[in-house]
Amino acid sequence: MSHIPVTDTIAHALMQLVDDSNNNGVYREPSHADIEFHVNQSGLAEHDPKQQGQLIGKAKRVRAVLYAVMDSNPVAASRFASGLLAKVRACGGFREASTNYVGREAIDNAKAAFDAEGFVLTDDGTLSPKVLSSLHGIALTDALAAYARRAQKGAEDAALITGTGKDLMEATAAHVLDTLQGRYPSGANFQALLGMAFVALDLAVPEMPEQPGEPAVKSMERGLFLSALGVNRVRNKQGSGHGRPWLPTLADEEAKAAIEVVGTVSAYLLSKLAKRERRIRQP
Numbered sequence: 676m677s678h679i680p681v682t683d684t685i686a687h688a689l690m691q692l693v694d695d696s697n698n699n700g701v702y703r704e705p706s707h708a709d710i711e712f713h714v715n716q717s718g719l720a721e722h723d724p725k726q727q728g729q730l731i732g733k734a735k736r737v738r739a740v741l742y743a744v745m746d747s748n749p750v751a752a753s754r755f756a757s758g759l760l761a762k763v764r765a766c767g768g769f770r771e772a773s774t775n776y777v778g779r780e781a782i783d784n785a786k787a788a789f790d791a792e793g794f795v796l797t798d799d800g801t802l803s804p805k806v807l808s809s810l811h812g813i814a815l816t817d818a819l820a821a822y823a824r825r826a827q828k829g830a831e832d833a834a835l836i837t838g839t840g841k842d843l844m845e846a847t848a849a850h851v852l853d854t855l856q857g858r859y860p861s862g863a864n865f866q867a868l869l870g871m872a873f874v875a876l877d878l879a880v881p882e883m884p885e886q887p888g889e890p891a892v893k894s895m896e897r898g899l900f901l902s903a904l905g906v907n908r909v910r911n912k913q914g915s916g917h918g919r920p921w922l923p924t925l926a927d928e929e930a931k932a933a934i935e936v937v938g939t940v941s942a943y944l945l946s947k948l949a950k951r952e953r954r955i956r957q958p
Contacts, residue, residue, distance in 0.1 A: 678753040679802070679943065680792045680802045680825050680833075686741040687779035688788040689756055691781040692763045694734035704766040704806070705734060706758070712757035713819055714740055717751045733887045733953045737893070759884060764800035812854070814954055819847050822941035826938025829931045833938065842910060842920075847941040851948050865907045873900055876947045903940045 679685070694711065707725065714723045722743035723819045724731050731739070737759065744752045748873060765774025782798065789796045805818050811909050822843050825833035826920060833843065845865055851872040852859035860868065871889035873880045879893035880900050886893075907931075912920050 678750065678830060679756040679794070679861075680821075681741055681745040681749060681752040681756050681794060681828065682788070684788040684791065685756070685785075686738055686745065688781075688785040689741065689759060690734040690738045690839055691784055692768060692777050693759070694732070694781075696732055696734065700783065701774075703777075704768075705733075705762045707736070708735060709762050709766075710759070713755055713762065717755040719744060719748075719751055719755055732844060746828075749828060760800065760802060762945040769800035783923070791821065792825070793818045815850055816854075816945055816949055816952065817844070819941065820851060820949075823847070823938045823945060826934050827942060828938070829934050831930070831934055835936070840869065842907065843871060843937050843941050844907070844944075847944050851875055851944055854948060855951065867905055869903055872944060875943065878944075878947065899940050899943060904934050906936045906940075947956055 679912045686872075690920060693705060695701065711723065711726065712945075714720060714726070718739055720726050722740050724737050724739045732858050740755060742754055744755075763769070765775065766775040768775050770776060777813055782796075786796045789802060793805050794802055795805055810818055824832045826843060831885065836923055842865070845868060847866045848868045848871070849861075852868075852875055855875045860871070863871070870880050870882075873896070878900075879896040883897075907923050910922055920934060925933070
């Protein structure tokens with residue numbers, strides 16, 4: 676499964692899944708010991724207030740750990756969140772007949788939080804990325820935007836659409852053309868596909884000479900296009916979907932920059948498309 680994206684909303688949703696403070700004094704698993712196990716498994720003991728001697732409830736404990744590392748160490752935050760969610764599921768937290776059932780409201784809140792980030796949480800607690808091939812229109816725009824936000828934060832698994840090996844920028848360009856023109860050339864190479872998407876959105880590409888008095892943002896758009904081409908060149912096309920999506924010669928800081936470029940270019944295209952979609956829906 677892809678890494679869980681830990682956002683403010685998801686952190687609060689996970690808090691609710693372990694919170695038994697308003698359960699009429701009835702204890703509910705996971706226990707503090709269970710939480711400590713997953714904290715330590717994720718290498719986050721130094722961020723755990725309980726292990727630092729504080730008296731604290733389970734919900735606030737989970738929140739404190741996640742908030743301490745959700746930005747500075749998203750991989751560890753994801754590992755902790757994944758372990759915690761699996762423990763809640765194993766304890767029966769998603770089964771209504773279980774004494775550890777977390778409640779309909781907590782489950783619905785968690786489902787909504789994950790949905791906003793491109794993940795599907797089922798009623799039995801199973802989490803998986805949205806199958807983008809089944810989405811269309813604005814729903815697909817929103818799902819791709821969730822991937823783009825994660826890529827902008829350096830989440831490596833967001834740079835490729837899970838299970839397909841398709842680059843996020845490539846998927847975004849295809850979606851732009853499909854939305855605006857009703858089709859896209861599936862056999863086009865990356866440069867051609869991206870160029871057509873830029874032109875369809877009235878964005879500047881390097882082949883368009885600079886015009887006197889044109890907005891400065893056009894220069895930025897040409898730069899984004901060239902950056903996208905550069906990132907595509909360092910894609911590990913032989914290894915897509917099987918390990919790191921970047922050439923093995925790329926240093927960590929270079930791979931991180933490539934991921935962030937993927938997110939930035941995709942987010943820019945999607946924001947421009949969203950404006951078009953809103954305009955289309957207006958009477």
